[in-house]
Amino acid sequence: MNIKRKLNQWRDQPFMAYGLVVIAILMFCIRFVLPVVTFHGFVSVNTLLTGQIGSFILSAFNELSVSGLVMDGLILYFVGGQLEQLVGHWRILAIYLLSGLAGLVTQGLFLGTDSMATTISMAVLGIF
Secondary structure, eight states: OHHHHHHHHHHHSOHHHHHHHHHHHHHHHHHHHOTHHHHHTOBOHHHHHTTOHHHHHHHTTOOSSHHHHHHHHHHIIIIIHHHHHHHOHHHHHHHHHHHHHHHHHHHHHHHOTTOOBOOHHHHHHHHO
């Protein structure tokens, strides 16, 4: 009985939203140690069309400024935590990544397919 209650408590925690915040903070810190991450943290529609999914994943967690990191982190922490309790752990991750992809495609339509971007703010706006 105790194990079942602990498992239900674990399921109710929004660990995916909190994990996204931690990954974004780690990526921001890693940029200073390995500057090549900054270069690979940008993505364009052409990059995605050539099959470089890794660059898209990196850009979904790569923030360029401290203020952007703080705002995106706060939105993920508060709004993402509540949304995760409503829709579930894996669905919030899917919403996050699909929102980043939709933002990248929208940017490509308006600014051209060669325009580079980090998609973390686009993904966070999908959560918001």
